Amino acid sequence: MEAVTEKRGREILLQGNEAVAEGALAAGCRFFAGYPITPATEISEVLSVKLPELDGTFIQMEDEIASMGAIIGASLAGVKSMTATSGPGFSLMQENIGFACMAEVPCVVVNVMRGGPSTGLPTFPSQGDVMQARWGTHGDHPIVVLTPATVRGCFDITVMAFNFSEKYRTPVIVLIDEVVGHMREKILLPPTEEVRVFDRIQPTVPPEWYIPYEDNATGVPPMGIFGSGYRYHVTGLTHDVRGFPTQRPDEIDPFMRRLFRKIVQHFGDLQVGEAFLIEDAQIAVIAYGAVARSAKRAVKEARARGIRAGLFQLVTLWPFMRKAVEGIASQARVLIVPEMNLGQISREVKRVNEGKASVVTLNRVDGDLITPDEILEKIMEASR
Amino acid sequence: MLKDSEWVRQPGDRYEIRLSGSGGQGLILAGIILAEAAGIYGGRFVAQTQSYGPEARGGVSRSDVIISDEEIDYPKAIKFDMLMAMNQKSCDQYFSDLKPNGILLVDSTFVSEVPLEGAVTIPFTQIAREEVGKEFVANIVSLGALTEFCPLLNGEVLEKAVLGRVPRGTEALNRTALRTGIEAAARFRKKMARRAVAPEDYKLEED
Numbered sequence: 001m002e003a004v005t006e007k008r009g010r011e012i013l014l015q016g017n018e019a020v021a022e023g024a025l026a027a028g029c030r031f032f033a034g035y036p037i038t039p040a041t042e043i044s045e046v047l048s049v050k051l052p053e054l055d056g057t058f059i060q061m062e063d064e065i066a067s068m069g070a071i072i073g074a075s076l077a078g079v080k081s082m083t084a085t086s087g088p089g090f091s092l093m094q095e096n097i098g099f100a101c102m103a104e105v106p107c108v109v110v111n112v113m114r115g116g117p118s119t120g121l122p123t124f125p126s127q128g129d130v131m132q133a134r135w136g137t138h139g140d141h142p143i144v145v146l147t148p149a150t151v152r153g154c155f156d157i158t159v160m161a162f163n164f165s166e167k168y169r170t171p172v173i174v175l176i177d178e179v180v181g182h183m184r185e186k187i188l189l190p191p192t193e194e195v196r197v198f199d200r201i202q203p204t205v206p207p208e209w210y211i212p213y214e215d216n217a218t219g220v221p222p223m224g225i226f227g228s229g230y231r232y233h234v235t236g237l238t239h240d241v242r243g244f245p246t247q248r249p250d251e252i253d254p255f256m257r258r259l260f261r262k263i264v265q266h267f268g269d270l271q272v273g274e275a276f277l278i279e280d281a282q283i284a285v286i287a288y289g290a291v292a293r294s295a296k297r298a299v300k301e302a303r304a305r306g307i308r309a310g311l312f313q314l315v316t317l318w319p320f321m322r323k324a325v326e327g328i329a330s331q332a333r334v335l336i337v338p339e340m341n342l343g344q345i346s347r348e349v350k351r352v353n354e355g356k357a358s359v360v361t362l363n364r365v366d367g368d369l370i371t372p373d374e375i376l377e378k379i380m381e382a383s384r
Numbered sequence: 385m386l387k388d389s390e391w392v393r394q395p396g397d398r399y400e401i402r403l404s405g406s407g408g409q410g411l412i413l414a415g416i417i418l419a420e421a422a423g424i425y426g427g428r429f430v431a432q433t434q435s436y437g438p439e440a441r442g443g444v445s446r447s448d449v450i451i452s453d454e455e456i457d458y459p460k461a462i463k464f465d466m467l468m469a470m471n472q473k474s475c476d477q478y479f480s481d482l483k484p485n486g487i488l489l490v491d492s493t494f495v496s497e498v499p500l501e502g503a504v505t506i507p508f509t510q511i512a513r514e515e516v517g518k519e520f521v522a523n524i525v526s527l528g529a530l531t532e533f534c535p536l537l538n539g540e541v542l543e544k545a546v547l548g549r550v551p552r553g554t555e556a557l558n559r560t561a562l563r564t565g566i567e568a569a570a571r572f573r574k575k576m577a578r579r580a581v582a583p584e585d586y587k588l589e590e591d
Contacts, residue, residue, distance in 0.1 A: 011424060122438045179460075183431060183432065184431070185423075186423035293457050293458050296457040297458040368435075371460075
């Protein structure tokens, strides 16, 4: 324990995946269930060593379906929980992610994206799961999806993911591309006591008065911990305020609307982005993950040639940052959207843009990171 | 495509090293050690990335290390200040992205056709096998040699980084490998210096 604390105070060379594990521990995660898969395995490796040291639990499950089930169960019992996987495993988790949405169980799912579809390219980067993260599980549902671009970002965003999941009782998905997941950078990890951690609100009423899914101003009902005397029914069926299945329209409708409202009315808190030289930008690059780093370099080079270029890096992918992108679209002449897929976030940008600026896409699906040169070329074209 | 004249080729805010070869030659570990030496022991910003296939042995493998005094944006190498090629294929594939004054180091055990004059050709694998006694420390031997030619690193910080990363129980072996690599580079340098003198001077030196 002493050694760990001492190391945290120092600068260390850390991998993105290792930083995710460190972030989870700092946020209070004490349960991990998963099945190893490239390029996400290092997250499991680190936690398999560190969780037992902190009296936490690490389980290697038989598959990703069970992994997702296990973290939901652990979270209901009051333990902050996480799983980590890549594309094929993420597909298997979808049904239970829906269960976590429906039963409002806080949990964090990390997906280190690789090339797809199917087993695809295990060791190569991709951003192909952006829409799957949004709509992978069936049914109308809100979801929170965050994506880091640096190793320090992996730490901070994992902490943020846990905080959002606890605050809003929702599964939060952390999407990482292979470049960021496997990249090593020198970072300074903050001491655990300096990390802001949010824990779920628990009921204050006596157990016999507890109504588990009763609405309130925030839309997030306090969460009774299993085994603490607060007994209630947990189901994937659409339920009434007491958690029991219902088919009454006057109960279904308020439930569904509250499920959305608890995310929608907190957009201001949930939507995180980083602007770089965007104030006076005529040409704005909208990027996320490792591609945002290529874009940053391209913007610097464009500025060196007197072109008013800027970058807006999306940290929150979902709920989509409509307001921020709208603002940029009204000011810039051209929006460039580089992605390691054939156009997923660019669709959202076009939707929000509503014809204000011209939207240029830049797509790469050959298993390599988009380079600064490629983005700069688009900026130069747009500036002519 | 952009014309060459339109480019401001990377401002000198970053020093880029690519280590390349085939899977199993230990290039990713070598990259991590380099990054740790320059970043943790050398106090600079570093980013290390890699590209490799799903196989544990064979296939192409590369590891990029970016060293900078500023925060690093693009984490991969663009134009290399140093390129280490541990086999012919990677040498052929990447040497054209070397900067004009970049340094090419090749493992002459496997690279027979060297595309550039002035390349550093040292048989790292052969040295590891014959002088150190274990072929698998060829990556550490090559790191020792690389250090000799890299202005941002020295043997001392590299030794700390090597000893901090290699498996327990192999410290002595790896220290020997590193020092052997440094010596091999010094020997190579001497040989080159000798070759560079004019014939008449050379004669005088012989006397």
